[in-house]
Amino acid sequence: MPVEIDRELMKGSISLLLLSLLSRGEMYGYEIFQEAARRSANAFEFKDGTLYPALHLLEKKGLVNAVWRTGDNGRERKYYSLTSSGKKAAREYERQWRYLTGAVKTVLESQ
């Protein structure tokens, strides 16, 4: 049964999620939307307009590059790819995430 993830909880992990997906190669918005759902067995479904503002924020921070170009399907789409700082940030966020979830897990299991 799918679990409804609290917005605030989701907010903290969205940058890591996007950087992690983009570390596999450049993608446009809808591809990211689909990949996130597919890879998480539909646990992550970007609702409430979180995906595009989050992508724009990463672009503003210089962690991703965005270019409009025509894809293989003949449609013009805005493709996002990681910059070198984005690659570094992806590794760093992942390290922090593993540390945090490990610590939270320890606390939860100690109860």
Next chain:
Amino acid sequence: MHCADALIARIAASSGIPSRKRREEIARELRAHVEDFASSARLEGHGEGEIERMVLASFDHPARFAANFAWVYRRERAMVRLAIFGLGTVATAAAVSAVVFAMQAGAALGFGRAPAEVLASRHTAIEATDILATVAAYVGLLSLENFFQSRRLPKSMAVLVSISVVLACAFALAGERAIFLIFGCANAIFLRSLEEFLVSGKSRLVAATAYFGLFGAFFFAVLPRSSVSLSAWLVSWAIMGVGYHLMTLIGAFIGRELSGRLPQP
């Protein structure tokens, strides 16, 4: 997909992003998303009516969507607001100074003194600083009101007073004259209150002229006596009152014209 187009246009328009190019790009990106979403749904065998419902469901909180974009572009909006404040202040101060000095030059002639004698004095420099401080505080007050949803005027006044006190302390610590900041803040609060509580423009003009006339009388009594007669002194201050009333009209007009081009989140 007209329903989605209208929703996307609403999201882009209410995102508060100052750049029209950026807003158009966001709308284009969201339209591309809807196009891909609909294509996938068609491949999965969904009907058009159902697809439309699914698209609308994916945009179920357009206001939150726009608010998320507004948060991402908050710095750009703040920069534009600051530019509006700067331009509004400079344009209004220039217009008010021109009117006040022209009227004072005319009054000087009426009192048998050469306009150059009045305009070249140190008093003119002080007056120009006071006008700039009052206009900056007044236009600042108008700008601050945009940041609050309820009890906008009292909250904006509280922020303005805090800013003025901090600036005045900084000026005083640096050994600079700070009274013009307090004077500007008090004038702005008084003139903005007049607009709030007096409906008639004539009443506001009379109140502003009387207020500055009283200020003039007070300063005439406490400041060291100059060669200027009481009547000339009071007329000069009354002219300031007329000038500041004019400022409320020009400042509000310029502020409206400039910020009308900025989309509100």
